[in-house]
Structure formats: structure tokens, C-alpha cells
Amino acid sequence: MQFSVAIDGPAAAGKGTISKALAARFGFAHLDTGLLYRASARKVLETGWSPQVAAEAVTADDLARDGLRTQAVAELASQVATIPEVRAALVAFQRSFARRDGGAVLDGRDIGTVICPTAQVKLYVTASADVRARRRYDELRESGQAADFDGVLDEVLKRDARDMGRADAPMRAAEDAVVIDTTDMDIAAALAAAVSVVEEKMEGTAT
Ligand code: DC
Numbered sequence: 001m002q003f004s005v006a007i008d009g010p011a012a013a014g015k016g017t018i019s020k021a022l023a024a025r026f027g028f029a030h031l032d033t034g035l036l037y038r039a040s041a042r043k044v045l046e047t048g049w050s051p052q053v054a055a056e057a058v059t060a061d062d063l064a065r066d067g068l069r070t071q072a073v074a075e076l077a078s079q080v081a082t083i084p085e086v087r088a089a090l091v092a093f094q095r096s097f098a099r100r101d102g103g104a105v106l107d108g109r110d111i112g113t114v115i116c117p118t119a120q121v122k123l124y125v126t127a128s129a130d131v132r133a134r135r136r137y138d139e140l141r142e143s144g145q146a147a148d149f150d151g152v153l154d155e156v157l158k159r160d161a162r163d164m165g166r167a168d169a170p171m172r173a174a175e176d177a178v179v180i181d182t183t184d185m186d187i188a189a190a191l192a193a194a195v196s197v198v199e200e201k202m203e204g205t206a207t
Pocket of ligand 1: 011033035037077081107108109110111163
């Protein structure tokens with residue numbers, strides 16, 4: 001069975017948590033596509049290669065490496081993601097993942113619009129910048145890292161502006177995406193909303 005779930009939205013809106021939980025619940029494979037951009041950025045930092053060459057060299061193994069979750073890598077990932085050649089280098093990997101048998105959940109910024117425009121389910125998971133910065137700040141503090149709230153908010157706003165403002169595959173909700181705004185929702189409520197969209201679609205597909 002081929003069934004793809006495309007989940008887009010800005011950083012720290014909850015799309016990673018929702019994607020993992022949906023994949024576990026329905027037995028689908030999950031790809032966090034941000035890791036491809038992070039792995040490309042990391043290769044640039046390590047090797048000094050151009051972003052395009054780095055993106056062309058990214059393999060599945062690179063996605064499982066340590067050190068992809070730092071702020072420095074996230075910031076550079078958002079920058080290399082504005083380069084059309086970098087995006088083009090990463091398309092085939094994502095599309096073939098989406099087509100795998102047994103179902104797939106992909107989360108990112110352009111999954112419903114560019115990578116899988118025919119996905120059976122498209123979700124756009126968002127939340128206010130303030131709430132997303134608060135979540136990121138709490139995560140950093142809980143993991144023992146130093147952080148100041150205004151700095152984290154600034155980072156979130158800068159990354160949103162870059163991800164939404166780029167010319168190639170900007171972050172936006174597909175016209176047929178279901179928007180889940182998690183500003184005033186806990187994880188359980190957001191997940192329940194996502195599950196009901198998938199179940200409804202699966203029932204419709206089965207009949
Ligand atoms: O989801 P993330 O924070 O790991 O993503 C890091 C950066 O990668 C993000 O700021 C923009 C880019 N990205 C993208 O352009 N398209 C995607 N499908 C996923 C991520």
C-alpha cells in the first residue's frame with residue numbers, strides 16, 4: 001500500500017512530534033526532511049565544500065549522525081535551503097521515500113506543495129512565534145543548555161522569514177492542507193486532530 005502523509009510548518013510548532021506519533025500509530029515510515037538540509041549544512045561546515053556539492057553527497061547514513069540538532073547547524077541549514085541546486089539535489093531521496101510500500105510520513109516545509117503534491121493527507125502544523133520560542137527555550141533549558149528567551153525568539157522569527165521568503169519552494173500551507181494550530185493545544189489534542197484526518201482519509205481510500 002502506498003499512502004503518504006505530508007506535514008509542513010515552521011520550527012517548534014509540533015510537527016516532528018506529530019509526525020513520529022502518526023508513523024508509530026499507523027505503522028508508516030517517517031522522514032524528517034529537515035535532517036537532509038541539516039546534514040548538508042553539517043557537511044559544508046566539516047569539509048568546506050559548496051552547499052550544492054555537500055547536498056549531492058548526503059546519504060541516509062548522514063541523517064543518523066550526531067550534531068545535527070545544534071542552533072548553528074539549524075541556522076546554516078535554513079541558509080543552504082534557499083539555494084535551488086541544494087533543494088534539487090535532495091528531491092529524489094524524499095520522493096522515493098514517500099513512495100515506499102507500507103506508507104510514509106514526511107515532515108518539512110515544502111512536502112505538500114513541492115515534494116508530494118499528491119499526498120493523501122496534507123497537514124500544516126503551526127503555532128504563534130511566541131509559543132514556539134517558549135517551547136524551544138524550555139527544551140534547551142531542560143537539556144542543560146544556556147539560552148535566553150529573546151535570543152531564541154529572534155532566531156525563530158529570522159528562520160521563519162527566511163523559510164517563508166525564499167523564492168524556491170517557500171514554506172507555506174498547500175491549498176488542500178488541513179491547518180492544525182497548536183498555539184493553545186497540548187500534544188494529545190494536536191495528535192488527536194492529526195489522527196482523525198488520517199483515519200478519515202484511510203477510510204475514504206479503502207472504500
Ligand atoms: O525542520 P528543521 O528545523 O530541521 O529544518 C531546518 C531547515 O531546513 C529549515 O529552517 C529550512 C530547511 N528545510 C526546508 O527548506 N525544507 C524542508 N522540507 C525541510 C527543512
